[in-house]
Amino acid sequence: MERGNLPFPILADEERSITREFGLLHRGGGPGGSDIALPAQVLIDTNRQVRWQYVADHIQNRLSAEQVLERVRFALANGSK
Amino acid sequence: MNIGTLPGAKDARRFSLALAGLGATLISPLFWALTIDYSYLHRTGLIMWIVMIIGLIAAGMAARRDRRARTRVIAVMTGTWVLCLVAGYVFFTRLPPPSEVGPIDRVARLPLSDHLGQQVSLDALLHESAVLLTFYRGYW
Numbered sequence: 001m002e003r004g005n006l007p008f009p010i011l012a013d014e015e016r017s018i019t020r021e022f023g024l025l026h027r028g029g030g031p032g033g034s035d036i037a038l039p040a041q042v043l044i045d046t047n048r049q050v051r052w053q054y055v056a057d058h059i060q061n062r063l064s065a066e067q068v069l070e071r072v073r074f075a076l077a078n079g080s081k
Numbered sequence: 082m083n084i085g086t087l088p089g090a091k092d093a094r095r096f097s098l099a100l101a102g103l104g105a106t107l108i109s110p111l112f113w114a115l116t117i118d119y120s121y122l123h124r125t126g127l128i129m130w131i132v133m134i135i136g137l138i139a140a141g142m143a144a145r146r147d148r149r150a151r152t153r154v155i156a157v158m159t160g161t162w163v164l165c166l167v168a169g170y171v172f173f174t175r176l177p178p179p180s181e182v183g184p185i186d187r188v189a190r191l192p193l194s195d196h197l198g199q200q201v202s203l204d205a206l207l208h209e210s211a212v213l214l215t216f217y218r219g220y221w
Contacts, residue, residue, distance in 0.1 A: 009195040018203075021188040023180035024216055037216040038176055045211045048185040058174040059221055060113075064120035072213055 013037070024055065043072055051075040095147035098139050099155040105136030106159050110166065126170060137163050174221075 011018075019025050019037040030036030039056040041063065052075035056062055063071075113129040116122035137159055144156035189204040206212050 009201050011193050011195055011201055013193065017191055018188060018193060019216065021183040021191065022214075022216075023182050025180075026177060026218075029176070030220055036220055037218050038179055039218040040179065040216040042182075042214045042216075043211060044185060044207060044214065046207055046209075048189065048207060050182060050185065051211070053182075055176075055179045057176055057178075059176060059218075060124050060126065060174055062120070062124070067120075068213070068215075076211060 041068055043075055045076070092147045092149060092152075095143040096149070096152050096155070099143035099147070099152045099159070102136040102138070102140030102143065103155050103159045103162070105139065106133050106162050106166070107136075109133040109136065129166075133163055133166065 013019050016025055016035055016037070019035075022040070022042060024038045024040050025035055026038050027035050029038075039059070039062050041052075041054045042050060043052040045051050052071055054063055054068075054071070109129045109132040112132055113123065113126045116126075116128055122128055140156040140159035144153050189202075189207055191203070193201045193203060195201050203212065203214075
């Protein structure tokens with residue numbers, strides 16, 4: 001944050017509770033067999049609906065920032081209530 | 082006749098070529114790790130595959146001409162290592178599928194802190210605008 005001046009918060013989910021609630025917990029997948037999150041993006045709108053999500057199937061399959069932005073814009077522009 | 086064209090010299094060069102081929106395949110995964118900031122290269126492992134194939138061809142070509150056991154052993158080692166890498170890349174990078182998402186209302190009220198230890202409320206953020214949560218898995 002100090003270096004990058006990021007306009008968004010970086011959060012710590014130490015208990016993995018948020019990760020677990022989103023169904024993104026990879027048991028034993030982390031260092032030393034610890035539980036870790038799957039690489040994922042979840043877009044939630046103001047109506048508390050999940051409008052889009054991406055979960056990696058292989059560790060190297062992560063979306064670039066441009067790809068994420070494109071999908072977020074599309075998801076928010078379509079199916080508005 | 083000069084020393085560069087003695088039969089032993091050619092074989093020695095081929096052996097070196099085989100070793101270079103093996104070396105290239107051994108370090109090829111480094112190129113995958115180094116391209117972590119380049120989305121397309123990292124996802125496909127392109128540079129790693131290119132270096133690996135070049136190494137494999139080099140070792141193979143060397144073993145074809147130089148029939149000595151030592152060169153063939155190097156070529157076999159190279160081939161075996163490439164097979165291991167391919168298997169690893171395909172099978173050992175797999176992730177389990179996600180499970181069901183819980184009700185967002187409940188999740189939004191769970192306590193969360195940021196990197197400074199300050200409380201952040203997902204609930205409050207959702208009042209303002211849509212939220213994109215990125216689960217950054219900082220590990221393999």
